[in-house]
Amino acid sequence: MGESMMMTYSKLQTKITIMLVIILTVSIGLNNVIGTYFFQKQYYEVLEEQILVIGQSLKNQLDHIHSFGFTEKNLVGFDELCKEIIWKHKEISLVYVADTDGQVLFKSKNQENTTMLDIPELLEAVRLSKEGVISYTHQGNSYLGAVIPFLNTDKTHYEGSVVVIVESNKINHKLFSLYKYPVLLTLLFFILSFFLIMLTLSNWVTNPLKSMVLHMNEAAAGNLRSYANTTARDEIGQLGQVFNRMLKQISELVVQTAQTIELESRYNAEFKQRKDGEALRHAISSVSSTLDEREVNERILTSLRELVPYTSSTLWIQHYDMLTSMMTRYDESSNGYKDIEYAEQHAREMFSLLQQQEQPFVKETNRIHFLYLPILIESNVQGMIIVQNGGSYTQSDVNIAFTYTSQVGSYIQNARLYRQMQRLAATDVLTGIYNRRHFFDQAFRVFQQSVHTNSHLGIIMFDVDHFKGVNDQYGHPVGDLVLASVAGRVSSYLLNDESQTFGRYGGEEFIILINGTSDEWLQALAEQIRRGISEMSFPTSHGDLRVTASLGIACRNEQAETLEKLLKLADTALYKAKASGRNCVAVTDDH
Template sequence: MTYTKLQTKITIMLVIILTVSIGLNNVIGTYLFQKKYFEVLEEQILVIGQSLKSQLDRIHSLGITDRDLVGFDEQSKEILWKYKEISIIYVVNTDGRVLFKSKNQETSSAVLDVPELLDAVKSSREGIVSYTYQDNPYLGAVIPFLDNNETSYEGSVVVVVESNKINHKLSSLYKYPTLLSLLFFVLSFFLIMLALSSWVTNPLKSMVQHMNEAAAGNLRSYANTTARDEIGQLGRVFNRMLKQISGLLMQTAQTVELEGRYNAEFKQRQDGEKLRHALSSVSSTLDEGEVNERILASLRELVPYTSAALWIQHYDTLTAMITRYDESSSGYKDIEYAESQANEMFNLLQQEEQPIVKEMNRVSFLHLPILIESKVRGMIIAQNHSPYIQSEVGLAFTYTSQVGSYIQNAQLYRQMQRLAATDVLTGIHNRRHFFEQAVRIFQQSVDTFSHLGVIMFDVDHFKGVNDQYGHPVGDLVLASVAGRVSTYLLHDESQTFCRYGGEEFVLLINNTSNESVQALAEQIRRGISDLSFPTSHGDLQVTASLGIAYRNEQAETLEKLLKYADNALYKAKASGRNCVAVADEC
């Protein structure tokens, strides 16, 4: 009866601990993932809204009426098809009248009937609006746009996302972690029951057997006394009775056995702490370069190596991301030999999905697979002059089995950052990213008293290009202009180049003399005039007008600096176009 109660109590306690731990982990993980997902979603629909606003600006520049938004409607349909989360796209004026609706274009007299969105539209406030419509939650991105004269706000582009669709998508993503948690619960419970059987049932049977042997006259039949419960107490009392008779020899053997178990458990705890520390270091950043660096740095805390290299597969091509070696040894020579065999070993790892240890020329090479989405997508090659023991290989494999998710997270984060900062048509920075960088560069120029110049330019008679040759040719012109100008830049932190809007571009240059800025502007002007575009009406050549402004006492803010550059651009236009003009204030 005592055995049944003890086993039941322990089982209930372990089930409660497992349930609470796994449930709490799922709740916290789900909350953090959902929060991050909605943050990224808000940024994405703002970027989509900006793209639609740019398309609308281009349509307005052509003089097309609000009812004749064919190109805008096509882009809206493409976005709705590509992004299933987006429910509807509006174009409304500042009074809330609907000028365009993606799912029904016969609504020119309708008025936006959502108070939250209507307030944001009337106040021309850009941002994300959360609201409830017909008992359904929604997120709306409001992006105001200016009239043709760019003097006042004419209306707003509104991109609406239904939260229920997002929640439905998230619920499908939660399904797999939940199933994995259930599998872990079942497996853990099974292992716990095995441990419980080993710690309770078997010790009791062993105690009965020892008692029977002692009753039969075998006074050397000692019971296991490592347990701290009632069974252990009974065993210790029984053993004390036998030890009084069996003598000091058996006591010494038992001490040696206990010491070995303690050392093994102590080593296991040490390895677990090292593994937690290593994974914590890798998971504490989303920068892809830092993640790769920390993976190899943390590996050295787990297993010794004189050199190691991290390889990741990109589009079926195996690429060495980072290599670490001890120059005081021959590690760098050994790793070069290992790298020559990289593709062969990677193919073998994809088949085995297990670590591979090779000994060659008295050097031990450890090949560790890295799993991303349950597939071997990378590997680490480590080499050491001492052989790798099985415990080191097992610990290192446990580590590399988990770092793949951190590599994937860093890659996704880098892709999201790049997409959020890039103009879709030209491939250069968009206006939003430009201002983020420009504020930093401007303040750096103020702090270091460095020269700061800005070049603002646009394509001359661009509206005529679109009217005569069509928008595809106009898009090709803008993309080619951006590509040609990019070849003249240094692509470092001292310069930032973006599509400012429509056919207008802006380039901010720090720590460069006024003469160099003017020389670069002239080089850009000549480079654009050298471009040629074959069309059905013959070859097309375009020119550009450029305005330059420099930071000084008059241009003490970024806004004024850009305004002076814009004035210089109009000055170049007035001077006959295809020329470079410097702002009068500079």
């Protein structure tokens, strides 16, 4: 604060100093310029009168000499007079005497042999016998020339003129000598005035302002009781009074604002709590309204965005000690996919940390904020959600997100159990393929689709030859092994999609419904199945056991316009294969 105050004071003092220097310099400069102008003007007027007087004196002396006639002796005396005048008047350079034709009759300095006046201005004045002062320039120098005409002996006409020359350099030298002392006095006056004004400003302006700045800095720092001194009766004193009133009003306003902020903070906290609670209830309700496992996973991430912002998120679930990414959501306009890849590289490490502390945490990497949320299933951390955002996450965001993920674990578990129950209900326990009921559910839907799209639809029905004998000779455990192995071998030949439905028809009978193929492909697949089953071997206490299978093929056509008729055709083809000696593939006669 002190440094700021000194800096403010220094800047103010500098500005005032510069302003005073400018004012004093301009004032004194203008005074000197104006004074110099008028002084020079007056000086030149006096000088012109003086050289005219000197010229007149010389002219009178010349008239006296002229009365006796121009002789060398008399001109020598005139020359001495000129030298005396030039010695007394330093600014006078030359004295000429010339006739009206411009011929020089006398010159005060004889260093140059001048016979005619070579100055046009002077020559014109001499010829016209015009008395006065003429200003002219010769060889780059300025001169003043006083021309005083004189008469002839008879006083009848002008015979010539006396010319007195003054050089400007000598005038300027004289003026400089005259200016020197006034300029020194002016400079002294300038320095004295400056210090007197600065002293006055320091006492009347700078120091009071310095005090005001000190109080203002203290007030800005929070000391609203730092009142300024208001004893002065000038504008600065009035400023101090206004400042003190302002501090009092600010103090009152601060108290009122603090109360308002407290009330607003309470209201906002309650409003946010209600809003978060409503959002949390809506999110959990959305997740709990379905038992489909994929839909549950998708809703978990979708509903989470209603609680905390993110550009991408990934749901991870642990299955048999293996961490698996179940669902990912990210904005197309962001770098979410790349960031998720980065999260995948550290997923196992982050999951271990969550299992240890069972609490969410936030990390920042390359200006990207990651929020790691544990998912509790049966009171254990069995999953997590990694969300990321360009902006930071507040503690409030972390708390509500953790509350949400702490509850969604039970819905993940319910969906998982529901999926397992559906699978058990649809799967034959012995062979692991569709049971009869679920196969017919699937077959009816695929048949209707085939009718609608007019696609090729075929059925392969087969059973294990002499299976009753296998049970009777080797026992039911071996029979069960044969059925399970046959189902596994056939499953390896099929695609794992909805176009091929494989189920246990009953006992040792199996059925395959295939959509979107050809007759040739069906026959090739049936032959592959027959050959694959015949190549299987089962070790028993009575030696290795080998089995064969009979297969019947039927395709949807005009005679098989329903699923029941198509199944009947396939069953007929199967009996045809058995009648043909078993271990073969037969096609219905109506095909």
